Amino acid sequence: MSSTPLFRTLTADDMQAVDRVIRTRLHSDVVLIRQVAEYIISAGGKRLRPVLTLMAGRAMGYGEPYLHELAAMVEFIHTATLLHDDVVDESDMRRGRQTANAMFGNAASVLVGDFLYTRAFQMMVASNNMRILEVMAGATNIIAEGEVLQLLNIGDTSLTEAQYLLVIQYKTAKLFEAATRVGAIMAGASTEQEQALADYGMHLGTAFQIIDDVLDYSGDAGTIGKSVGDDLAEGKVTLPLIYTMRQGSEQAATTVREALEAASRERFGEVMAAVQSCGALDYARGEAEKAAERAIAVLAPLPDSDYKTALAELARLSVRRDA
Numbered sequence: 001m002s003s004t005p006l007f008r009t010l011t012a013d014d015m016q017a018v019d020r021v022i023r024t025r026l027h028s029d030v031v032l033i034r035q036v037a038e039y040i041i042s043a044g045g046k047r048l049r050p051v052l053t054l055m056a057g058r059a060m061g062y063g064e065p066y067l068h069e070l071a072a073m074v075e076f077i078h079t080a081t082l083l084h085d086d087v088v089d090e091s092d093m094r095r096g097r098q099t100a101n102a103m104f105g106n107a108a109s110v111l112v113g114d115f116l117y118t119r120a121f122q123m124m125v126a127s128n129n130m131r132i133l134e135v136m137a138g139a140t141n142i143i144a145e146g147e148v149l150q151l152l153n154i155g156d157t158s159l160t161e162a163q164y165l166l167v168i169q170y171k172t173a174k175l176f177e178a179a180t181r182v183g184a185i186m187a188g189a190s191t192e193q194e195q196a197l198a199d200y201g202m203h204l205g206t207a208f209q210i211i212d213d214v215l216d217y218s219g220d221a222g223t224i225g226k227s228v229g230d231d232l233a234e235g236k237v238t239l240p241l242i243y244t245m246r247q248g249s250e251q252a253a254t255t256v257r258e259a260l261e262a263a264s265r266e267r268f269g270e271v272m273a274a275v276q277s278c279g280a281l282d283y284a285r286g287e288a289e290k291a292a293e294r295a296i297a298v299l300a301p302l303p304d305s306d307y308k309t310a311l312a313e314l315a316r317l318s319v320r321r322d323a
Helices: 006-025 031-041 048-059 066-089 100-104 106-125 130-153 161-186 191-215 239-247 250-262 265-277 280-297 306-318
Strands: none
Touching: 006 048, 006 066, 006 306, 031 066, 031 100, 031 106, 048 066, 048 161, 048 191, 048 306, 066 100, 066 106, 066 130, 066 161, 100 106, 106 130, 130 161, 161 191, 161 239, 191 239, 191 280, 191 306, 239 250, 239 265, 239 280, 250 265, 265 280, 280 306
């Protein structure tokens, strides 16, 4: 039996076509743009967002080549956010290698991120579909709001679980939602089916980000592809820390609060022990699993197909990963 997930098998040919579109659309006469864009795109990554666009479209019976353009457009939006995120977070490692800002400098990263955003919008306009433009313009605006919210929440030890969830729904899950919705729109899905796919994307993105936040306190740098403890060093208040501050021992809660307020990696070992001692990681994984189950449940209005099965499989796999 193959260990390759069904969603990877089903989208393998489509993703090769998407990669060709990406290479074509990355072209610029400005050499530095090509270098930086090629560097970050060639890093690979999970490419989940374009996969979601492909599967949403295919699940609704859409087989036109334009689906590849849409999937590439979604990946460009995601890549632009990564370039800008790494500058804001002063990150020096992503996907197991140097970030673009560490390699080329902050100015180049920000400006090439702008290039990718604007190229993505050129591709949306080419769809001649105002709904797609509307959805993606709304999503990118909300993603920007999520980034600012996260910035405002740095070191805020009073952050609630509801406030945390709002940030990740804006910052991460919104693009998952948009990725599935545009695939449904191009396929001419019914209003009910389009909403089902959008809701699936939102729940999946939520589960995915919670697991990312768990991995910062349970993974290792070689596996997760970034420096363990980055979130703590940036003062990011994530679900494992919120749970520890609310439900952990007084000592554990104090350790986390002090480390967050100092926004220092120096106490990472103590924080990791505090988080693991009170069941915070199990709690956060449980919340991610609930979000994944909600993602699977909302797929009910879709016609049965291998793609529908693969979407459900992807939701389950998203919470069982170690990277």
